[in-house]
Amino acid sequence: MILPAALLLLGALTAVVAPRLLAGAEWPDREPVVALWTWQCVIAAVLLCCALSMTLSAAAAWHAVGGHVFASAPHAVVEAYALGTAGPWAATTAVTLACGGLWSAAMLVREIARAHTRRRRRRAELLVRAPLLPGEERGGRLVVLEGDRPEAWWLAGPEGQLVVxxxxxxxxxxxxLDAVLAHEQGHAQARHHWLLHCSAALAGGFPQVRVFAAFRDEMHRLVELAADDMASRRFGRLTTALALVELNEDRGVFGPCPTPQAHVPRRVARLLTPPDRLPATRRLQLTAAASLVPVIPVLVAFVPGLRALG
Incomplete structure (x- = not known):
């Protein structure tokens, strides 16, 4: 039974080829939302390859698992998968991939717990720096703090607030200020924090897998571009670019030395010299093509069964 190995090979090929194709393309900066969807589809395809390979390997290694997986399948379909011809590697493959899945889930839980801790700490600090008066309730979309450094951030929660x-x-x-608020609201409405959590969990759990590191880096970059576009559509590109400059000018990000916010000058340049958007038909084609990527491993897994039924 070579199907689990073929699925793993397909996953490895996707993990190598897709990031290179995306890195060499010029359209992701023009359409960050489409690029975000494409990256999600690529990672979903890689994970699906591993999950399907694990399932078929487990079905071949243990009759009890195979009985559940192929419980309602005709006998011809079961014979097509040749479960009885699996070698001793089937159990090892299934256990290894299952451990990888559990480790990914654990890393995601850890990432979410860390984010919750950071958010709770920031809320506690906010109450210290801007305490509520007796009988006052925290409300409104904007919280103003005394501070000598220009800062603005979105405080997530049931009722998110912009803190400046x-x-x-x-x-x-x-x-x-409205552009900054629109930028942060764009992050909240698109649930960008979940993309950042998932990408950080995969990259942190599997640091040797380059596609996960590229996924994390691109998520951090593309969510900012997408939020910039959302703000610029409402308040103009020049207004959004000037807001970015005013908030980051004192941090040295526009100097010759690299800083952790080195992406800010590129974002400002993109806002000031906006690239032309792709035609709607081209965006639709790219979205449809990306959506088909996770379907490929499913079709590969069903090929023997479909042949048997045919």
Whole structure:
């Protein structure tokens, strides 16, 4: 039974080829939302290859598992998968892949727990820096803090709030504050934090797998571009770019030395010289093509059964 090995080979091929194709393409910066979907489909295809390989290997290694997997399948379909010809590697493959799946889930739980801890700590710090008066309830979309450094961030929760410092308010002119709020709301509405959690969990759990590291890096970059586009559609590209400059000018991100926020100048340049969007038909084609990527391993897994039924 070579199907589990073929699925693993397909997953490895997808993990190697897809990031290179995306890295060499020029359209992801023009359509970050489509690029985000494409990356998700690529990772889903890789994980599906592993999951299907694990299932078929377990079915071949243990009759009890095979009985459940092929419980309602005709005898001809079961014979087509040749479960009885599996070698001793089937059990090892199934256990290894199952451990990988459990490890991924554990890393995701850890990432979510860390994010919850950071959010709870920030809320506690916010109450210390901006305490509520007797009888006052926290509300509104905007919280202003005294501070000499221009900062703005989104405080996630059931009722998200934009937290800005007084220094940021002095710097942000006109509708620039509205653009910052729209940017952060774009993150919240698109649930970008879940993409960041999942990509960080995979990259942290499997640091040797390059596709997961590329997935994490691209998620951090593309979610910012997508939020920039959402803000610029409402308040203009120039307003959004100036808001980015005002918030980050004192951090040295526009100097010659690299900083952790080195992506900010590129975002500003993109807003000031916007690339032309792809035609709607092209966006639809790319989205449809990406959606088919996770379908391929499913079709490969069903090939023997479909042949038997045919």
């Amino acid at each position: 410092t007084t220094a940021a308010l002095r710097r942000l002119k006109g509708r620039q």
